[in-house]
Amino acid sequence: MAVLDIRPAPEVKLRLPLHVVDTEGDFGVCSGETVGLGLHGVVAHMEGPLPSTCETTVQVELPDGSEVVLGAVVASGTSDAEGDGWTYRLVFPHLDQFDVVVIRSLLHAA
Secondary structure: OOOOOOOOOOEEEOOOEEEEEEOOOOOOEEEEEEEEEEOOEEEEEEOOOOOOOOEEEEEEEOOOOOEEEEEEEEEEEEEOOOOOOEEEEEEOOOOOHHHHHHHHHHHHHO
8 A cells, every 4th residue: 555645735725627537447537626736736626526545647727728637646535515526635646847837837826
C-alpha cells in the first residue's frame, strides 16, 4: 500500500470544470468542478461517487479554453449534507514542471 503525501499546502478557492477519469477500471468518467486548487492537489465537488484511494487522471478546463491533465489519487471524500453530490480531495503525486507553472499561474490569478 502506498503512503499518500497529504501535506497542507496553500490552496485557493477556484471553480473550474473538471473531469475525473478512472485509470483502474472502476467507474469510467465523473464530472464536477474544482472547489480549491493547490500544488499538492485539488478539492472537487463531483456529481457521482469515486472509489477511495483510486488512481485517476484529472482533466481541468482552464479559463482560456485549454485544459491541464494531471495524474491524481483520491485521498478522501464525503457525501454532501444536502445530498447533491460528493466532495473529494485528490492528491497530485507527481507534477512535471509544465504542470507546476500552469497551476502556479492559476493560483496567482485567483
